[in-house]
Amino acid sequence: MSKNTIKLLDVVALTIDLREYNLYRGQVGTVVELLAGGAAFEAEFSDHFGRTYESVGLRPEQIMVLHFEPASPDSIRSMVTA
Numbered sequence: 001m002s003k004n005t006i007k008l009l010d011v012v013a014l015t016i017d018l019r020e021y022n023l024y025r026g027q028v029g030t031v032v033e034l035l036a037g038g039a040a041f042e043a044e045f046s047d048h049f050g051r052t053y054e055s056v057g058l059r060p061e062q063i064m065v066l067h068f069e070p071a072s073p074d075s076i077r078s079m080v081t082a
Contacts, residue, residue, distance in 0.1 A: 006041055008034060012063040021054050028066065029054075 006012065010031045017024045023045060033042035035057055043063065045054045 005038075006031060006060060006063065006065055008032070011066045011068075012041075012043055013066055014058075014062060015064055016062050018056065018062075021056050023054060023056070029063075031063075 008031055012029055012031060014023055014025050014027050014029070027045055029043040029045040031041045032044045032055070034040075035042055039060075041058050041060070041063065043056060043058050044052045045056075046052050
């Protein structure tokens with residue numbers, strides 16, 4: 001896997017549709033358990049009230065970690081000087 005490893009409690013988005021679970025690409029969930037020694041992940045998908053509507057095991061290629069801040073101080077500098 002890439003240097004951006006998936007960790008417990010990471011906020012992730014689906015990169016594929018999982019129609020059998022009524023989940024679609026772009027839906028946002030939270031990693032709640034590491035499975036198979038970190039080779040897979042249990043992610044929970046919740047509504048606006050915090051109620052879980054689906055919990056499913058996923059492989060790393062099925063999700064991407066969402067970032068809410070610049071990844072490094074260099075990112076901030078390049079944004080300021082642009």
